Amino acid sequence: MTADTLAPQTLLSRLSAIVGERNVLSEAADMAAYLAEPRELFHGRARCVVRPGSTAEVAAVLKLCDETHTSVVPQGGNTGLVGGQIPGQSGNADEIVLSLKRMDRVRETDTSSKTMTVEAGMTLLAVQEAAEAAGALFPLSLASEGSCTIGGNLSTNAGGTAVLAYGNARDLVTGLEVVLADGRVLSNLSKLKKDNTGYDLKHLFMGSEGTLGVITAAVVKLYPRPREMQTAFIGLKSPHEALALLNLAQALAGADVKTFELMPRFGLDIVINHAVAARDPLSSKHAWYVLLELGSQTDSGEAALMNILEQGAEQGLIDDAVVAASLDQRKDFWKLRELLSDMQKFEGGSIKHDVSVPVAKVPQFLDEVYPAVETFMPGARLVPFGHLGDGNIHCNVSQPVGMDKQAFLDRWYQMNEVVHAIVTRLDGSISAEHGIGTLKRDLLPGVKSPVALEVMRAIKAALDPKGLLNPGKVL
Secondary structure, eight states, X not given: OOTTTSOHHHHHHHHHHHHOGGGEEOSHHHHGGGSBOTTSOOBXXXXXXEOOOSHHHHHHXXXXXXXXXXXXXXXXXXXXXXXXXXXXXXXXXXXXXXXXXXXXXXXXXXXXXXXXXXXXXXXXXXXXXXXXXXXXXXXXXXXXXXXXXXXXXXXXXXXXTTHHHHOOGGGXXXXXXXXXXXXXXXXXXXXXXXXXXXXXXXXXXXXXXXXXXXXXXXXXXXXXXXXXXXXXXXXXXXXXXHHHHHHHHHHHHGGGEEEEEEEEHHHHHXXXXXXXXXXXXXSSOOSEEEEEEEEESSSOHHHHHHHHHHHHHHTTOOSEEEEOOSHHHHHHHHHHHHTTTGGGGGGSOEEOOEEEOOGGXXXXXHHHXXXXXXXXXXXXXXXXXXXXXXXXXXXXXXXXXXXXXXXXXXXXXXXXXXXXXXXXXXXXXXXXXXXXTTTTGGGGGGTSOHHHHHHHHHHHHHHOTTOOBSTTSOO
């Protein structure tokens, strides 16, 4: 029996019997929020939205979908930026959206093993707050943390602003619970730091964007909360000075360097011009800025930060800097960074690039991408910002002033070619932390070797032989 031969109402009834009638949404108005993503680039169609409340319900839903050949699109907080969480636009709307947001519990907190077992539908903010309540830190941090879910973070291997100190999402997990395409549950909610018993299966699913299985729970790592945080907003001439400052900061403060974010003056202007109560932290304008943050387990953070700033100034790396004197001022600094992406919409169309290059090559990448973009499209305005400490730059391009927005966006893929050519030549990646989804699926063969793609397809065929999990995404 297939989804085509099973009467729609029969499928809805069987799904309702698993999760409850109120958790199967089939009316257009009820489904609308699940069928479009934040940028409005992708709009999908679905037979229904199913909202399971437990791993057992997820397993039963996937077993039914396997039996009826019904495609499933897993979805967390619907904050993804490459369309991986949105169903296709096919006229028959034969996919279902599987929303994990009802699965939002902390199952266990183990302060001795420094782990916490959480369900996939918890928002990242809720996970952070649960860790804080236990006197610990879960360091993954994203601008969308109030809406994105930990399951979505893991399925895309999210990065964020703390990768420099703690690593990507996959580095913050010791165990996973995953429901496979046929409804079987792969349960490995391990707290072990060491386990060499064969393949480390959890890494297959983190970053797979729901194409190999549905993550339902995870054991995440907890860390000591820094006793103090010191934050500085720094003006400097170019990314070359910023890289030198990063090296200096790490040499002087080591692992206490938690954040090192780079942003251009135009990006700062966008936020100041369009965000409520956003202000320039420094008395004069600079070409580039760094948001530097130290987190220390001792009371020496202030002295360490001042030492970095003083030596940076002596070496000609820093033109000006201000240190946050209060929590409110720290929040003001972070507001300038966190609103950089969202405020670009007020400048018209924006073509986004989530790329990475080796840290040492970030200045070279920026030196080359500015003239390349200007040559391709005179007047286009670059807004490259992001995580210099791990080489991840969100190389966004705002439309030329006065250009038609749609005409600009119609050249998305040609602009991709310009930026990605430089990234590839510098041994970088066209997707640093957002994933592949639908947006970059057709670009993958250009950056992955044939052998790598063959291995990926073999894994997909082994775990999802009917191709029902998030079809058309990644591969």
